[in-house]
Amino acid sequence: MSRPVRPGRVVAWLAVGVAVLVTVFPFYWMVRTALTPAGALVQDATLLWPSDPTLINFRRVLGLTTVEEAVAAGGTGAAIDFVRYTANSLLYAGSVAVVQTLSCAAAAYAFARLRFPGRDALFGVVLAGLMVPGIFTLLPNFALLREAGLLNTMVGLVAPAILTSPFTIFFLRQFFLSLPREVEEAAMLDGVGSLGRFWRIALPMSRGPLATMALITLVGMWKDYLWPLVAGNSEATRVLTVALGVFQQQSPNTAPDWTGLMAGSTLSVLPVLVLLVLLGRQLVESLNFSGGK
Amino acid sequence: MPREMPRVIRRRSDVWTAALLLGPALAGFAVFYVSPTLRGAYYATTDFTLLNEPAFVGADNFRALLADEQVWTSLRITAVFAVANLVLMLVLALGLAALMQRLRLRTWVRSLLLLPWLVPNVAIALIWGWLLDANVGYLKNLLDAVGITGVTFFNPDAALWIVVVISVWSGLGYTALLLYAGMLQVPAELYEAGALDGAGETRMFFRLTLPLIRPVLALVLVVSLIGSFQVFDLVQVGYGNNPIPEVRVIYYYIYQQAFSFYKMGYASAVAVLLVVLLGALTYVQLRLMRADRSDLA
Numbered sequence: 001m002s003r004p005v006r007p008g009r010v011v012a013w014l015a016v017g018v019a020v021l022v023t024v025f026p027f028y029w030m031v032r033t034a035l036t037p038a039g040a041l042v043q044d045a046t047l048l049w050p051s052d053p054t055l056i057n058f059r060r061v062l063g064l065t066t067v068e069e070a071v072a073a074g075g076t077g078a079a080i081d082f083v084r085y086t087a088n089s090l091l092y093a094g095s096v097a098v099v100q101t102l103s104c105a106a107a108a109y110a111f112a113r114l115r116f117p118g119r120d121a122l123f124g125v126v127l128a129g130l131m132v133p134g135i136f137t138l139l140p141n142f143a144l145l146r147e148a149g150l151l152n153t154m155v156g157l158v159a160p161a162i163l164t165s166p167f168t169i170f171f172l173r174q175f176f177l178s179l180p181r182e183v184e185e186a187a188m189l190d191g192v193g194s195l196g197r198f199w200r201i202a203l204p205m206s207r208g209p210l211a212t213m214a215l216i217t218l219v220g221m222w223k224d225y226l227w228p229l230v231a232g233n234s235e236a237t238r239v240l241t242v243a244l245g246v247f248q249q250q251s252p253n254t255a256p257d258w259t260g261l262m263a264g265s266t267l268s269v270l271p272v273l274v275l276l277v278l279l280g281r282q283l284v285e286s287l288n289f290s291g292g293k
Numbered sequence: 294m295p296r297e298m299p300r301v302i303r304r305r306s307d308v309w310t311a312a313l314l315l316g317p318a319l320a321g322f323a324v325f326y327v328s329p330t331l332r333g334a335y336y337a338t339t340d341f342t343l344l345n346e347p348a349f350v351g352a353d354n355f356r357a358l359l360a361d362e363q364v365w366t367s368l369r370i371t372a373v374f375a376v377a378n379l380v381l382m383l384v385l386a387l388g389l390a391a392l393m394q395r396l397r398l399r400t401w402v403r404s405l406l407l408l409p410w411l412v413p414n415v416a417i418a419l420i421w422g423w424l425l426d427a428n429v430g431y432l433k434n435l436l437d438a439v440g441i442t443g444v445t446f447f448n449p450d451a452a453l454w455i456v457v458v459i460s461v462w463s464g465l466g467y468t469a470l471l472l473y474a475g476m477l478q479v480p481a482e483l484y485e486a487g488a489l490d491g492a493g494e495t496r497m498f499f500r501l502t503l504p505l506i507r508p509v510l511a512l513v514l515v516v517s518l519i520g521s522f523q524v525f526d527l528v529q530v531g532y533g534n535n536p537i538p539e540v541r542v543i544y545y546y547i548y549q550q551a552f553s554f555y556k557m558g559y560a561s562a563v564a565v566l567l568v569v570l571l572g573a574l575t576y577v578q579l580r581l582m583r584a585d586r587s588d589l590a
Contacts, residue, residue: 008494009396016392016402023406023466029431030420045429107318114307114314122319129326133523133571135547136564139557140329140336143343163321194310223413225526226544230552241415245530248419253533258423265416272411280404284470 027269033262034058038074041258057263061247075260082267084235085243090271091154092228092239093221096161101214103163105206108172109198113184123173129166134226142230152234161221168213175209176202212286215279222272240268336561343555354562364563366538367546368570370453374542375521377457382517386465390472391498403473406466414463418531421459422446446531449539456527456540464520468513475509476502511582515575522571543567 033041034057036050044050060070063081110116111123141160142151150156183205184197192200203210225241233242244264251257276283337354339347358364393403409417424432427445436444444451479502487497503510525544532540543563551560 012392012396015388016396016398019389019392019465020402020405022462023408026420026424026462027408027412029424030416033423042429045431046434103317103321106314110307110311110314114311116308116311119311122315125327126322129322131568131572131575132326132330133519133564133567135523135544136333136561136568137326137329139547139551139561139564140332141325142551143332143336143341143557144324144329146343160321160325164318164325166322166326169318194307195313198310198314219411223411225413225415225530226548230548241413241526244413244415244419248530249534256422256426258426261419262423265419268416269412273408276404276408276411280407281400284400284404284407 030262030265030269033259034266036259038257038259041074057259058266061260061263061267073259074257080243080247080260080264081235082240082243082264085238085240086267086271088154088237089222089240089268092157092224093218096158096221097214097218099162100165100168100217101210104165104168104213105172105203105210106198107164108169109176109202111169112173112176113197113202114194126166126169130170138227138230145231152232152237154232154237157228157232157237157239160227165217168217171213172206172209175206179205208286212282215275215283215286219272219275244268333561333564336558337565338562339558341558341561343557347558350558354559355566357559358562358566363541363546364543364566367541367543370539370541371522371524371543374453374457374460374524375518377454378460378521378524379514379517381457382461382464382468383514385461386468386472386513387503389465389469390476391502393469393473394476394502395494403466403470407470408466409463410467412463414526415530417459417463418527421455421462422531425455447537449537452532452537452539456524456531459527459531460521460524464517468517471513472506472509475506479505507582511579514582515578518574518578519571522567 032048032050035053035055036044037052037054037056040050040052056065056069056073059065060073060075061080061082063083065073107126111119111126137160145151145156145159148156150159179202184201187197187201223241224239225245228237228239229242229245232238233246238246244261247264248256248261251261336347338349338351340350340353341347389406392398424430425444425446426433427447430445433445436442444455446452446455483501483505484497487501492500523544524542525548528536528540528542528545529548536545547560547563547567550556550563
């Protein structure tokens with residue numbers, strides 16, 4: 001602290017301050033708008049806090065108001081049930097995150113540690129899957145589910161992602177390769193089979209990276225939009241992102257229902273905000289891990 | 294350094310365990326990656342509309358797309374978006390990462406900067422659509438007040454640049470954290486030595502940091518470029534189901550052909566073109582960056 005303050009450092013800290021402000025302000029404005037009565041939107045346009053804050057926008061997007069109340073508060077009166085969409089999103093993202101991580105961990109362990117013919121060629125093929133842009137496989141996957149009658153079902157929605165992700169396999173394989181072999185070799189000498197070494201040794205030793213991978217997948221699936229839009233846009237399977245898009249398109253172009261839209265957006269941000277507060281440290285550290293080779 | 298295992302243990306092959314462990318993931322890979330890749334390539338040579346039995350039409354779809362103004366327009370729009378996104382993102386993210394590294398920013402500040410990456414693009418499109426609303430957008434009014442006019446969400450001249458800015462804003466913290474992770478690998482002694490030699494922060498950034506994080510930089514470049522070519526949510530939600538022509542990116546075009554007009558065959562052909570383009574770009578990038586080697590070794 002006794003060092004003289006150099007102007008360069010002042011500028012640097014100022015830049016950090018600007019970055020934080022620019023990052024956070026749009027979210028603040030989203031919440032501020034969600035708390036503003038629709039009727040006061042124009043009048044309060046430049047106020048940093050609404051003159052008459054209200055929870056009515058949250059209540060109406062959660063389907064807790066009557067149609068009359070919703071229309072009076074600036075909505076179209078169309079049924080919106082963000083409770084259901086949020087539950088769908090949690091189910092969609094949560095089930096894929098858990099199952100995909102386990103299934104890919106098993107495959108990654110086989111690629112990292114087991115000996116079998118064609119291993120490296122097979123791994124090469126899986127890696128090549130990383131290079132194919134999503135929309136190329138999305139079209140045939142849509143046709144496939146349509147033939148199978150699985151459109152607009154949760155099973156169909158999770159099917160393409162729930163077992164496999166080339167990225168997850170690649171990432172976890174890298175991690176298993178970095179584990180010291182000695183523990184597994186000792187177990188091998190004690191007569192533990194290859195399955196036991198995976199289940200009882202490698203998996204428990206990898207709790208951190210597995211949690212990281214599940215977390216990254218969870219976030220990715222939570223944000224997913226195009227696939228659930230084409231494969232699950234019925235009321236029963238609609239996820240939060242699709243619901244927000246539909247909400248936007250129902251709202252009149254000339255005077256969008258901004259207070260309702262911002263309330264809905266806030267609901268889509270809230271869970272990840274909780275995640276960030278609870279697991280921010282782990283998430284940030286894990287990006288260090290995945291980025292630093 | 295694969296160490297040879299004792300001979301007694303080596304003799305057993307793990308074929309059965311491998312089959313068991315690989316089973317679920319490879320089944321998913323076969324059904325939802327390999328098979329659709331082959332089917333997609335096949336659809337591209339048919340007149341498939343979802344409602345008919347696909348009939349082989351040879352290279353008709355490809356001939357049609359070569360003559361299709363809109364394919365090339367949307368590719369040009371996407372390329373402009375991708376390059377602008379990449380350059381702006383990289384410059385800002387490198388700066389932010391250097392700040393994280395040299396100021397030793399605490400974890401909570403870094404995780405705060407990660408927030409936009411956690412939020413669905415759909416919500417981000419809505420938030421910025423509202424901030425830049427032509428009538429009462431807060432940011433739009435702010436910009437008006439300092440003399441920068443015309444930055445409204447649906448202004449055709451500004452729209453594509455607005456999408457670029459939003460996209461950079463949402464990915465900046467994440468990209469900076471990846472680069473920062475690379476920077477952590479650079480030994481602190483190098484900076485101490487540099488400081489002793491009288492090098493300033495700027496000089497050390499260009500002479501030390503930048504060359505030494507090349508592998509991470511290459512990775513980020515490739516991933517960002519592929520990602521930029523897939524921009525969709527921001528446009529489809531921000532600009533609605535019938536966006537203004539200035540922001541009709543290639544993903545939107547394919548989506549529209551497939552799901553509004555049911556031209557699956559044609560949409561697949563355009564997707565094949567995209568795969569080829571992205572593959573070539575990635576290859577060139579990796580070669581140029583010599584991604585596999587770091588100067589640190």
